[in-house]
Amino acid sequence: MTRSSTDATLTAGYDPGFLGLTVPFPTLPGTATIRLDYTHFSVLMHPLRRLAATTAVAVDGARLVDLPRGDDWQLDPRIPADAQTGNELYRDNRLDRGHLVRRRDPVWGPRHVAATANADTFRFPNAAPQVDEFNQSHELWLGLEDYVLDHAEVHDRNLVVVTGPVLDPSDLPYRGVQIPRRFYKVVAFVHRGALAATGYLLDQSSLLDGLGVAGLEDTDVPPLGAYRTFQVPVAQVAELTGLDLGPLPAADRLTAAAVSPAPTDAALTDSWIELHRYRDIAGLEPR
Numbered sequence: 001m002t003r004s005s006t007d008a009t010l011t012a013g014y015d016p017g018f019l020g021l022t023v024p025f026p027t028l029p030g031t032a033t034i035r036l037d038y039t040h041f042s043v044l045m046h047p048l049r050r051l052a053a054t055t056a057v058a059v060d061g062a063r064l065v066d067l068p069r070g071d072d073w074q075l076d077p078r079i080p081a082d083a084q085t086g087n088e089l090y091r092d093n094r095l096d097r098g099h100l101v102r103r104r105d106p107v108w109g110p111r112h113v114a115a116t117a118n119a120d121t122f123r124f125p126n127a128a129p130q131v132d133e134f135n136q137s138h139e140l141w142l143g144l145e146d147y148v149l150d151h152a153e154v155h156d157r158n159l160v161v162v163t164g165p166v167l168d169p170s171d172l173p174y175r176g177v178q179i180p181r182r183f184y185k186v187v188a189f190v191h192r193g194a195l196a197a198t199g200y201l202l203d204q205s206s207l208l209d210g211l212g213v214a215g216l217e218d219t220d221v222p223p224l225g226a227y228r229t230f231q232v233p234v235a236q237v238a239e240l241t242g243l244d245l246g247p248l249p250a251a252d253r254l255t256a257a258a259v260s261p262a263p264t265d266a267a268l269t270d271s272w273i274e275l276h277r278y279r280d281i282a283g284l285e286p287r
Contacts, residue, residue, distance in 0.1 A: 013037025014160075018058040021195045023160050023188050024246040026054045031242070034079055036125050039117035040106035043125045046167055047083035050177055051128055054164040054243055055100045061157045065107050065114035073097055076123045084124050089175050098130030100163045128165045129179050131207040160188040162248070166201075166240050181205040184237045186248055195251040199234040 014037070016024050025035070025042055033053060034045040041057035075086050090097050099121055106117040120126075165180030172178065181204060188197045235249040 013042035014040070014056045015058050019158055019160055019188065019190050019195070021190060022246075023056075023195065023248070025056050026162055026243045026245050028053045028242055029244055034083065036076060036078060036123075038101075038106070038120035038123065038126075039113060040108070041101045041117075041120070041126075043100070043123075044164075045079065045083065045125050047079070049167050050083060050085040051167065051180070052100055052125055052164055053167060054162060054241070055126065056160060056162045057101045057105045059105045059159040059161060060108040061159065063108040064104065065109070065111060067107055067114060067118045069103060070118065070122065072119070073122050073124060073127065076125050079125070085127070085129075085177050086124050089129055089177050094132045095129045095179075096132050097124070097127040100126050100128055100165075101161075102163075105161060128183070129174075129177065130183070131204050157189060162186040162188070162245070164241070164243075168240075179208060181208070182240070184232075184241065186234055186237055186245065188248055188251065191253070195247055196253050197234050197248040197251045198253050199232050199237045199248075201230050201232045201237070201240075 013035075014025050016022055026044065027033075028044065028046070031046065031053070032048075034047060036043045036045060041055060043052045044054045045051075046053040073087065075081055075084055087097075089095065101121055103118065103121045106121065107114045108117070163185045164183070166182040166184060167178075167180060168182070171180055183202050183204070185200045185202075186197055187200075188195060190196065231254055233249070233254055234245060234252040237243070238245045238249055
């Protein structure tokens with residue numbers, strides 16, 4: 001069951017009609033979750049894991065506002081402290097408080113609204129533990145996020161971005177929190193009047209050794225090194241996470257690209273595309 005939080009000082013959160021086509025907020029059937037609404041985005045908390053199961057944000061590429069970053073992370077008072085993970089996890093180690101909804105993504109519209117969105121991204125429900133090298137590398141998480149946002153801004157394109165950790169039951173604990181090994185991102189947009197989507201999976205397993213978390217072998221996915229990212233079928237993101245992603249799996253541009261002449265020389269292993277450069281992404285560029 002999902003219950004929605006209410007707070008008159010915060011906005012209604014993610015708008016499922018933002019693209020002009022309906023993209024419902026993802027749900028996690030069979031699991032008790034808490035939806036938290038912020039400015040232009042929402043977070044679906046998994047209280048037992050004390051982390052978000054998913055997030056969704058509306059990105060208006062034509063109305064982005066450049067604001068200073070800030071770094072004032074706060075617990076969300078609308079849910080119990082023991083249902084979220086605070087700063088105790090991130091002290092004196094290499095774990096970053098990795099934004100799930102990227103700080104700049106919801107920062108658009110009138111300046112006062114953008115400022116509220118900027119501050120909202122610094123709530124701990126929007127953070128997940130990411131090894132610093134993973135979170136900050138332009139070849140990994142940050143690089144993909146930069147590319148997606150720059151794409152929206154350059155093309156004045158509206159995007160919906162769904163992001164979260166893969167909360168696998170086998171994730172091993174560190175300071176009382178099971179640390180996700182993998183993260184996913186699904187980008188939705190309108191292509192020739194129809195809904196389109198692309199999915200990505202990033203893995204930090206090989207970077208967790210320095211935390212003293214052993215036993216991270218993973219045979220379910222191709223071997224991922226410290227600097228490898230894959231474009232994956234959106235349906236596999238849904239399968240890995242248990243999320244109901246609504247119409248997004250059926251709108252997957254990777255599937256469409258796979259049945260037509262390959263637009264790039266990206267290596268294709270089964271249904272996974274290893275991304276060596278941004279132009280290897282199938283189906284994101286406007287045509």
